[in-house]
Amino acid sequence: MIGGLPASAASVASVSASASAAAVAARVEPAASVSAASVSAAAVAARVEPAASVSAAAAVAARVEPADLARERRLPVLPPFEPLLPGGALRRGATVAVGAAPGVAGATSLALALAAGPSQAGAWVAVVGLSSLGLVAADALGVALERLVMVADPGRDRTGWASVLGALVDGFDLVLVSTAPTLRLRPADARRLVSRVRERGGILLAVGGDLPGERSPLRLTVTAAHWEGLGAGWGHLQGRRVTVETTGRGDATRPRHADLWLPDAHGHATPAEPLATPIPLHPRRLRHHA
Amino acid sequence: MPDTTRTLVVWCADWPVVAAGVPLDVPAAVLRANRVVACSPAARAEGVERHQRRRDAQSRCPEVLILEHDPAAEARAFEPVAASLEALTPRIEITYPGACAFPTRGPARYHGGDQALARRAAALVSHTLGGRAPVRVGVADGPFAAALAARRHRRAAPVARSEDMALVVPPGESPAFLAPIPVTVLADEGGPAGAALVDVLERLGVRTLGALAALPVAEVVGRFGAEGLRAHRLAGGEDGRPPVTAPPPADWTLVAELDPPAERVEAAAFVARGLADDLHRRLAETGSACTRLVVGAETEHGETHERVWRTEGTFSALAIADRVRWQLEGWVGGVDNAHRPSGGLTRIWLAPEEIVPAGGRQLALSTGGPGAVDPIEAGDRASRALARVQGLLGIDAVRVPEWRGGRGPGERVGLVPVAAADVTEPRPAARPAWVAEPWPGTVPAPAPATVHIPPLPVEVVDDAGRPVAVGGRGEVSAAPAAVAAGDRSGRRPVAAWAGPWPCDERWWDPETHRRRARLQVTTADGTAYLLVVEAGRWSVEATYD
Numbered sequence A: 001m002i003g004g005l006p007a008s009a010a011s012v013a014s015v016s017a018s019a020s021a022a023a024v025a026a027r028v029e030p031a032a033s034v035s036a037a038s039v040s041a042a043a044v045a046a047r048v049e050p051a052a053s054v055s056a057a058a059a060v061a062a063r064v065e066p067a068d069l070a071r072e073r074r075l076p077v078l079p080p081f082e083p084l085l086p087g088g089a090l091r092r093g094a095t096v097a098v099g100a101a102p103g104v105a106g107a108t109s110l111a112l113a114l115a116a117g118p119s120q121a122g123a124w125v126a127v128v129g130l131s132s133l134g135l136v137a138a139d140a141l142g143v144a145l146e147r148l149v150m151v152a153d154p155g156r157d158r159t160g161w162a163s164v165l166g167a168l169v170d171g172f173d174l175v176l177v178s179t180a181p182t183l184r185l186r187p188a189d190a191r192r193l194v195s196r197v198r199e200r201g202g203i204l205l206a207v208g209g210d211l212p213g214e215r216s217p218l219r220l221t222v223t224a225a226h227w228e229g230l231g232a233g234w235g236h237l238q239g240r241r242v243t244v245e246t247t248g249r250g251d252a253t254r255p256r257h258a259d260l261w262l263p264d265a266h267g268h269a270t271p272a273e274p275l276a277t278p279i280p281l282h283p284r285r286l287r288h289h290a
Numbered sequence B: 001m002p003d004t005t006r007t008l009v010v011w012c013a014d015w016p017v018v019a020a021g022v023p024l025d026v027p028a029a030v031l032r033a034n035r036v037v038a039c040s041p042a043a044r045a046e047g048v049e050r051h052q053r054r055r056d057a058q059s060r061c062p063e064v065l066i067l068e069h070d071p072a073a074e075a076r077a078f079e080p081v082a083a084s085l086e087a088l089t090p091r092i093e094i095t096y097p098g099a100c101a102f103p104t105r106g107p108a109r110y111h112g113g114d115q116a117l118a119r120r121a122a123a124l125v126s127h128t129l130g131g132r133a134p135v136r137v138g139v140a141d142g143p144f145a146a147a148l149a150a151r152r153h154r155r156a157a158p159v160a161r162s163e164d165m166a167l168v169v170p171p172g173e174s175p176a177f178l179a180p181i182p183v184t185v186l187a188d189e190g191g192p193a194g195a196a197l198v199d200v201l202e203r204l205g206v207r208t209l210g211a212l213a214a215l216p217v218a219e220v221v222g223r224f225g226a227e228g229l230r231a232h233r234l235a236g237g238e239d240g241r242p243p244v245t246a247p248p249p250a251d252w253t254l255v256a257e258l259d260p261p262a263e264r265v266e267a268a269a270f271v272a273r274g275l276a277d278d279l280h281r282r283l284a285e286t287g288s289a290c291t292r293l294v295v296g297a298e299t300e301h302g303e304t305h306e307r308v309w310r311t312e313g314t315f316s317a318l319a320i321a322d323r324v325r326w327q328l329e330g331w332v333g334g335v336d337n338a339h340r341p342s343g344g345l346t347r348i349w350l351a352p353e354e355i356v357p358a359g360g361r362q363l364a365l366s367t368g369g370p371g372a373v374d375p376i377e378a379g380d381r382a383s384r385a386l387a388r389v390q391g392l393l394g395i396d397a398v399r400v401p402e403w404r405g406g407r408g409p410g411e412r413v414g415l416v417p418v419a420a421a422d423v424t425e426p427r428p429a430a431r432p433a434w435v436a437e438p439w440p441g442t443v444p445a446p447a448p449a450t451v452h453i454p455p456l457p458v459e460v461v462d463d464a465g466r467p468v469a470v471g472g473r474g475e476v477s478a479a480p481a482a483v484a485a486g487d488r489s490g491r492r493p494v495a496a497w498a499g500p501w502p503c504d505e506r507w508w509d510p511e512t513h514r515r516r517a518r519l520q521v522t523t524a525d526g527t528a529y530l531l532v533v534e535a536g537r538w539s540v541e542a543t544y545d
Helices: A007-028 A042-046 A053-067 A079-084 A109-121 A135-141 A158-171 A187-200 A283-289 B013-017 B041-045 B054-060 B071-085 B105-111 B115-130 B143-156 B176-179 B183-187 B195-203 B209-214 B217-235 B264-284 B318-333 B375-393
Strands: A072-077 A088-090 A095-100 A125-128 A150-151 A174-176 A201-208 A218-230 A235-247 A256-261 B006-012 B028-032 B034-041 B067-069 B093-096 B099-103 B134-143 B166-168 B254-262 B288-299 B306-311 B345-355 B399-404 B413-417 B450-456 B459-461 B481-486 B491-503 B514-523 B527-536 B537-544
Touching: A072 A109, A072 B217, A079 A109, A079 A256, A088 A109, A095 A109, A095 A187, A109 A125, A109 A135, A109 A174, A109 A201, A109 A218, A109 A235, A135 B413, A150 B375, A158 A174, A158 A187, A158 A201, A158 B375, A187 A201, A218 B491, A218 B514, A235 B491, A235 B514, B006 B071, B006 B105, B006 B115, B006 B143, B013 B028, B013 B034, B013 B071, B028 B041, B028 B054, B034 B054, B054 B067, B071 B093, B071 B099, B071 B115, B071 B318, B093 B143, B099 B105, B099 B143, B105 B115, B115 B134, B115 B166, B134 B143, B134 B176, B143 B166, B143 B176, B176 B209, B183 B195, B183 B209, B183 B217, B195 B217, B209 B217, B254 B264, B264 B288, B264 B318, B264 B345, B288 B318, B306 B318, B318 B345, B318 B375, B375 B399
Parallel strands: A095 A201, A095 A218, A125 A150, A125 A174, A174 A201, B028 B067, B093 B306, B134 B166
Antiparallel strands: A072 A088, A150 B399, A218 A235, A235 A256, B006 B099, B006 B134, B028 B034, B093 B099, B254 B345, B288 B306, B288 B345, B399 B413, B450 B537, B459 B481, B481 B491, B491 B514, B514 B527, B527 B537
């Protein structure tokens, strides 16, 4: 189903491939003298006429691109989430913790909006332990309900949880599991589950925070949320402005932030323009004008 | 016709209603995905029809009893019928629960002709059913014409004497019998063609099977492909497919030994699912597909049970697994004590009887986008995982969403057990366009991400700590100032609110009448809730999480 390359090796391959393409483009531009043609891609470039340099280089770059295996091992997300994720997509095999800061709501909407991108790309989504999920909201955020399956809570049975989640990550590209106290998973089972996800190439979204005993290498957190549209007895909820923060390890070490409407007035997830910070009027300048 | 098998079809009318144990003089309708799939004659007399929506059916016949479609229960209830016909011939093919067929060549000679055999079959089945359901028998050249002979007969003679329950089309007269029948029968349950083909045919003016059969075959194939060819052959009274020249090799029978013996149907069905996948893969590797299949099981005490399943299309892996489960449920959990096995199941086998070149399912070419998912492969993988989860948690543990009409956020999408809906087939009910009618009074978008079913009880109080009430004119007694969520979290001050939005639903029906009013509030910590008051009691219907 998915290429056997482990994620780290694939990303190394992608870096070297795009680097060589850039080198080709740089070398073709000035003149026909290509001296150090050691890479095979550069050998292709050597045959290129100098006059058609830029477009030819672009063509070569395009031919080199399919070697980018890391992109094949990613699932796309909706455009507003691209700046939040390393590589602009969800990496297959990852376990992602999706939560909200204490006292802030929005973890469920965030998880649904994250699942929408892969779901629209054809991935099947299984949901466990979120029996009260709002499916109308899921549809509005972009999750294809045709490929969504709700699995009943295995109850208090710890082995039941482990085997159900294991079976689901075997078959589904995306599994949403609630980490509410109803989740009964031993830390050892959680560790096994995470490595099974990595092996199978699916994505596990832990809604509400980390799995028991685990610390996800990628965490998305709603740090602030504010609803608009409601007054003192008038209006109706129009949209929620949230700030989402990505933290984690590895290529997610650098924290990223984004302001989003989650949801906007139509129920979709859209990017929000940053609020203009008011420029304080200087008291002395005021006096001067007066 | 030299290349058709003279066939007898036994058809029990309105089987889904009968299987649910509802007498036919009670108006009842069986629904799947909000559409009527079957109804009782009493409901039909009131204007309920197949493919109607629930609300249309209820508007024609308000007292109609609504039943959920349950193919497994239907198959289970049909098992005694198939068993009773085993007195005539061992080769019973179950087309779908409610209809079965067998070739008449041997038994007709033994019982003294087609007419006598048909009467005997009708008498046997109506004895088994004890008059609970009307039984119709048709004999004709080929299973398609025989099934139509059984079904079309109903309107001609609604009398329950066994001579009148059977219609025998003499040999060679099937094309003439089929000619006046409308083409819509091609798209019926177990039929060979899709609704799309029938729709196009009707718009082209080809309205009867006779008109379709009169078209030149080359033109039909050129325009409609393999599906058109099959429909054309059937309309002309021939078998849907050209006769098979070579019987399937014996080594395609797949056997699974169960050790320890399986006492529960779920455990056996899970093994059968693996077998079905295996068979389907092996057939697909040779570019063929199965249209008739023998499913057999054996218990630790040596009792065996075999049934032939047939379809006009081809069996998918999931369809094979479903047939095995239905059959085992009918045998192990059946109502018929005399035939029930006495021990656990030790062996299950699948033997394809009729193999045809697969029409082929074209695997999608890679759409080229990064991270694109192959839809067919992903669907197959998902349905395998679901079979495993169903084996662990039970059939009803896995549910899929379907759109329904409604006003509240929890009413607009319902969940149905996945066993009733094939996940690898397109499911139009899972698309928002399924509910085309407007629902005035719907809670405005955006929808809440968490819907509490059942709603969480809560108290809503004003500044002075008095409970807030909504009057008959749809006004609040005072502005809500705080929400007290049950026992644990104490009072949360209300920052903003809107409403109430009264909602008076189904006022014409005293039993399902609901009068509610909804209120949106945001609390001081920035969380938004949808509150609902009914009969003076507040609850949180949804959280905008």
